[in-house]
Amino acid sequence: MLIGLSLTALVLLSGVIALVSTMQAWYIGEARIQVELASTQALQYIRDRLREAMSVTVDIDGRGITYRLPERDLDGRYKLPPEWDGVVRRMYVDANGQLISLDGERQTVLLDDVIFTDRHGGAEGPLYRPFTSDGGAIVRQVTVHLVTQKMIRAEGETAYGRVRETILLRNTPSIQL
Numbered sequence: 001m002l003i004g005l006s007l008t009a010l011v012l013l014s015g016v017i018a019l020v021s022t023m024q025a026w027y028i029g030e031a032r033i034q035v036e037l038a039s040t041q042a043l044q045y046i047r048d049r050l051r052e053a054m055s056v057t058v059d060i061d062g063r064g065i066t067y068r069l070p071e072r073d074l075d076g077r078y079k080l081p082p083e084w085d086g087v088v089r090r091m092y093v094d095a096n097g098q099l100i101s102l103d104g105e106r107q108t109v110l111l112d113d114v115i116f117t118d119r120h121g122g123a124e125g126p127l128y129r130p131f132t133s134d135g136g137a138i139v140r141q142v143t144v145h146l147v148t149q150k151m152i153r154a155e156g157e158t159a160y161g162r163v164r165e166t167i168l169l170r171n172t173p174s175i176q177l
Contacts, residue, residue: 028152028159035150035161042099042111043163046091046144049101050167054082056139062129064092065142093130099146113148118162141168 050056053067070078071085090102091110099111118125130146133139148161 028157031150031152032159032161035148035159036163037161038111039146039148039161039163042146043144043165045101045110047165047167049089049091050142051170053169054084056133056142056169058131058133058139058142059092062131064090065131066090091131099130111146111148113150115147115149118145118147139169141166143167 049069050065050067052069054070055068057066059065067089068084069087069089070082073079087104088102089104091099092102093099093114093116097112097114098109099114101108101110114130116127116130118128128145128147130144132143132145134141143164143166145164146162150159150161151157152159
């Protein structure tokens with residue numbers, strides 16, 4: 001009977017250990033998915049706004065971008081010829097690592113925990129710029145590169161989210177000669 005109880009206790013203990021390690025792996029995987037999803041959603045927001053932009057200016061340090069959207073009529077169509085709607089719009093990464101979108105007076109936090117070193121495989125990488133342009137007098141494309149991190153509770157591990165995309169601008173700015 002003592003041997004039977006010992007074996008039962010051993011089986012239960014190994015089952016509990018397996019359950020705890022599986023739950024930790026699940027939690028780490030879920031945290032990684034959440035970081036990647038938040039980064040992807042922020043990139044989608046940026047992509048949707050910049051594709052309609054008629055003018056884009058990237059900050060010298062690459063941490064921010066200012067853009068203009070064309071004016072629309074009451075039906076939601078662009079007015080022709082295209083003219084700026086007069087609303088100041090900007091996206092930037094602040095000192096706290098938040099990606100912020102300013103749309104006139106409205107401020108929205110798009111993403112938290114943005115870092116400026118691209119870590120791949122946990123190794124410290126080089127500094128990067130979140131926003132870079134093609135370098136021409138008229139900006140035709142903007143590359144958005146965002147790296148975020150999230151500390152995973154008691155495991156002492158960090159989950160990283162990384163997205164990068166080159167966005168082609170569709171609208172042509174009006175050029176004054």
